[in-house]
Amino acid sequence: MTLSQDLSSEVPVLDVRNLCTRFFTEAGVGKAVEDLSLCLRRGEILGLVGESGSGKTVAGFSLMGLIDPPGRVVSGQVLFEGVDLTALNERALRKLRGNRIAMIFQDPMMTLNPVLTIGTQMIETLRAHRRISRAEAWSRARDGLARVGIAAPEERLAAYPHQLSGGMRQRVAIAIALLNEPSLIIADEPTTALDVTIQAQILAEVQRLCRETGTALIWVTHDLAVVSGLADRIAVMYAGRLVEEGRTEAIIEQPLHPYTRGLIASVPSRNLRGERLRQIPGMTPSLMSLPEGCAFAPRCDRASEACRARAPVMETPASGRMVRCFHPLTAPEDRS
Template identity: 55%
Template sequence: MSDTFFFQVDGLNTWFFTRKGTIKSVRDISFEVARGEVLGIVGESGSGKSVTGMSIMGQIDEPGRIISGSISLDGQELTGLDFEEMRHYRGNRIAMVFQNPLMTLNPLMRVRDQMYEAISAHESVPRKEMYDRCIEALRSVGIPSPEERLNAYPHEMSGGMRQRVVIAIALLLGPDLIIADEPTTALDVTIQAQIIYQIRRQIDERGLGMIWITHDLSTLSELADRIMVMYAGAMMEIGTTEEIIGAARHPYTRKLLESVPSRNAPGEKLKQIPGNMPSLLTLGEGCPFANRCERMTDICRQPVQARQLSETHRIWCYHPFED
């Protein structure tokens, strides 16, 4: 993994202005990604993970918008770009893989035509070269008989095969960064393991950066180099995978780890986090996890500043675990 961060997000705020009030979906998020690195973003549904990814892609529609903050790729600021300027980066420099491949693949088009379209949107190359690149991309993600798959329609493939095709399309133009939004959640564990292996191999071989968005800490323990924990639109903790999985300090991260089924003894009742996530319409200035936290005191109602535990480990908490 490179020591140089080529992609940076600094102080990102993405809000949605609705009739009922302002929904602060992403609040003051900052992180970096290095080449050859996987940054995992984890949290419950509604924590702001996907909105963070869509903000990076420049795909936040009204009534939402980026209020403040910086998103930069190799020193180029992206937040101020208009739609046409952002098209140069979207797919070409930054690609996104969604949870449901049928959101990406057109059921009326053969895989070949969809892959050709992705290349043609950014490059003018001979058809033979496009064909060769598509075959290589399909083969690189472990698709057998890529020549046959290239002529197939999405409905003629299994869910796992469709997801591999989507990942192959994301790799076609050699992007610097791939954002994967829970791409293996709907697949069985065997197919998940195969796809994770193929993705990790591509990252190592090509020196890509990746942001892997998920609610599954067990997946990140196998794939990610660093993990960022989000809750109610805010950062709770960020560190290396070893620091988060093996030495989490934030009470919310601890609760997430305790709720992983594999950590329970056979026959033991599954643990869960009591209470519900607060409404993003009525968030106060303090820690958003305070109402569900067993360690909460009055000071938790105050704005929380980052606390640096090591060069790579930061938390946002007044009462972290000390061990």
Template identity: 55%
Template sequence: MALLEVNHLDVRFALRGGDIQALRDVSFSLDRGERLGIVGESGAGKSVAAFSILNLIAQPGYIAGGDIHFDGQTLSAMSEHQLRQIRGHRISMIFQDPMMTLNPVLSIGEQMVECLRAHRRISHREAREIALDRLKQVQIPSPQKRLDQYPHELSGGMRQRIIIAIALLLDPDIIIADEPTTALDVTIQAEIMALLLELCEQHNVALMLITHDLGVVSQVTQRTLVMYAGRIIEQGPTKEIINDAQHPYTQGLINALPQMADPGQRLNQIRGAMPSLNAIPSGCAFNPRCDFATEHCRHVMPEFVTSGGCQVACHMVREMIEEAQHHA
């Protein structure tokens, strides 16, 4: 049994003009110690999927259907009090912007001690020792000094290391990292991702990495979900998706990587833009941007079909598989 199972998740936002659907029929699982990537453009539904797991969706958003199971418990049926025992303790989250996560008026040490003592019955001194140990693990220089500093006194890279240290404080089973390196420069990004990967392997922590960067996904994750307009459209082993993407959208994301263009030439891009949630096209949501779209694609939503080790929601892929089977 998987550590985390998300089944047919449906998330909506209640607006004056009627509900709009942010996630539709999203299902995936995560095993203990596994590293899962969730990729897609802005607005694909990646963060909504992650926030739904811990019921952190702000009003007017709500979970309209489906269920979420964690280690034999049904998270989607838990009360707010029960969820507090899970959040930060067994499932930790690393957000995009460390300055939005850290409290500017409390020292780093105070924030780490407060987090520990909220979940464990330990003394202030014991909590501070654990906090110091975690800062050493994330390779912060002069960790003793950093405990008494405030967030504004630290660089962006250091703040992100502290966020990782806080995420590891209570030995979680899962870390959900939502674009953890967006605000950092490229060299620091690589350091932070390497550190996160190393710590997850050391502690056998499952990692759910949300990003739009397929380069990072290819280096860090074992399995990948590709999302578009609130739906998973392709999922499977990361190597297989990177080396032989099946869905035209996934192919477009890979072709848009800078290294895929010839030197001096314009970068490749997917034409058009992600549809807004209140104007998702009928049939396959990607059809207005797809070079292979047919009338069938414009009217009928594709079901998943197995291609190699991947699951792909695409009519064209289904037709290619059926044709190959017919000629076999």
């Protein structure tokens, strides 16, 4: 049962059911995303957290239908406003991309085309989805830039990407994502490449815009600290699978999965100054050769024979709380 059904009967913006994405390479089959289920309501912000190689970026692209060979979505459904995207053809998907579902990429230095002006790249996004004149598209693009806090938007429209700073470029990318007033934005680590101060500005900006426009947001990141201040809910991914999901406060204060606890403990904090930083022992497994049973078992201090023998399934220990573990933690760990 998904969270939204608990809370309301409205059709969720996004309802992902048992999505699997695999990469078929010569070295073998990589299970990048395995049995992913997510649900997002209007205006909700979900933090999708995981280490590098946990499949979180692939998950984002899978939702957009932008997985290139040798990768492929092999099973599952992506219900977007009630329509299954995995059943749509390319043309129908294209009408949704950049229009109803937008995406923001990780590196603002790379996402804007270096040889086209900001204006061109914004106007084409508008004109790909609606029949409007260039002049009208231009003025909407200008308003779009102003909305994300860019000064002198008219001048910026004529600028090329290299003339803008990294933070400014990411604002442009966000403005592009918002242009057609999508109901869902997938943001793939959009602040990782930025300075901390810029990062904070962008976070605040995005949060405000989502609240204002009622846009649902999936914020993909490896940084638990960033999403804890931003997201309504957090979903933790490990080795291609969701291991825990719940409301942000609940996850942070009382993680149920040992991996989540490890992630939280490894966030540096002022209270723990002078102490050794905790780390999760071992490495993320290769998606090409996942262990039998729970993928986290080799790094887990609570692992038992059962963990190594078979994979745990997602369970719902409390309302709005899901965990994939045979031995979930019950109380907050004593940190000392």
